[in-house]
Structure formats: C-alpha cells, structure tokens
Amino acid sequence: MKTDRILVFTNANLKTREEVYQFVVKQEFPSDIENAKKLSRELVDRETQGNIQIAESIVLPHAECNYIQRSKLLLIKTQRSIDTWSSDIHDIKVVIVMLLKSDxxxxxxxxxxxxxRQLGKDELIEQLLSEDNPELLLKLLS
Known part of the structure; x- marks a missing residue:
C-alpha cells in the first residue's frame, strides 16, 4: 500500500536490523548496488548520532542524502518482534524509515x-502498534 510519499508494508518477514535495512535499500535502489550500499551505511551511521527509538517497540531510522530519488516514509510492520535491534534497542514491531533528499x-x-509531530502522540503510537490493515495504517500517517 502506498501514496505519493508513504509506503506501508505489513507482515514483513524481517528478523534483524540488517534485514530491515536490506529491505529498505532494495525498495529505493532495486538495481543500483552502489547507492544501496551507501544508503545502508548512512542509516547505520545515523544511529550513532542519537537514539532512533521514538516509542516502545517503534524505531525511526532516517537518512538525508542527495542520491535519494524521492523523499518518502516507509512504514514497516514485522511478522514478529525484532528481539535485538541494537545493544540498546529491543523488541521492535514497527519501523518507520524516513528517506529525505538533501535538496x-x-x-x-x-x-x-x-x-x-503526530508520532509524538500516544494515541497514534498505540494505533500503529495495534493496526495491521495497510489502508488504515496509511491513513494514520497521511
């Protein structure tokens, strides 16, 4: 399910941060290995600059690059919780990836x-965690 700038993926069979990032870069660069590797590194590097966990069970990895074709958000709900995202982040069920063009x-x-700003509201966080319908998830972020 997608809109102009928001893509929603539910029931994703992703078990690790690395699998999530591989999935994301394949969405953005299906046949451009060089830019896919750069984006993957950028997402990991951003994590060293600050905590990406915005709520219990939700992370918001992000990257701002000049080689991204179009700014977008990818909302990914996994089949099962990602037990260990990093040494400090555990039990992740929702990943919201923000890819922003530098210009x-x-x-x-x-x-x-x-x-x-909306993601700062407890009600929205609860809905993101409990809802599995792609259309409704898309409406929550639109």
Whole structure:
C-alpha cells in the first residue's frame, strides 16, 4: 500500500536490523548496488548520532542524502518482534524509515515535520502498534 510519499508494508518477514535495512535499500535502489550500499551505511551511521527509538517497540531510522530519488516514509510492520535491534534497542514491531533528499522542497520537509509531530502522540503510537490493515495504517500517517 502506498501514496505519493508513504509506503506501508505489513507482515514483513524481517528478523534483524540488517534485514530491515536490506529491505529498505532494495525498495529505493532495486538495481543500483552502489547507492544501496551507501544508503545502508548512512542509516547505520545515523544511529550513532542519537537514539532512533521514538516509542516502545517503534524505531525511526532516517537518512538525508542527495542520491535519494524521492523523499518518502516507509512504514514497516514485522511478522514478529525484532528481539535485538541494537545493544540498546529491543523488541521492535514497527519501523518507520524516513528517506529525505538533501535538496528537498520546504513544503515536503514541512509535511514530514507534521508527521513527526503526530508520532509524538500516544494515541497514534498505540494505533500503529495495534493496526495491521495497510489502508488504515496509511491513513494514520497521511
């Protein structure tokens, strides 16, 4: 399920952070191995700059790069919890990946900021964790 800038994947059979990042880079760069590797490194490197866990069982990895074709959010719900995301992050059920073009328009950046603000609300967090319908998940972030 997707909109112009939000893609939703439910029941994803991903068991580790590495598998999640491989999935993400394949969505963005299905046949561009060089940029896929750069994006994967960028996502991992960003984690060293600060905690990406925004709520219990939810992480928000993100990258801002000039080689991303189109800014987007990928909402990924896994089949089972990812027991160990990193040494500090455990039991992850929802991954929201933000990919932002370095030269993105102010309008799009503000749309993403609005979504990030919404993610600060407990009600939305609870809905993201409990809902499995792709259309409803898409509406939650739209």
């Amino acid at each position: 993105e328009s102010r309008k799009v950046k503000m749309q993403f900021v609005d979504i990030m």
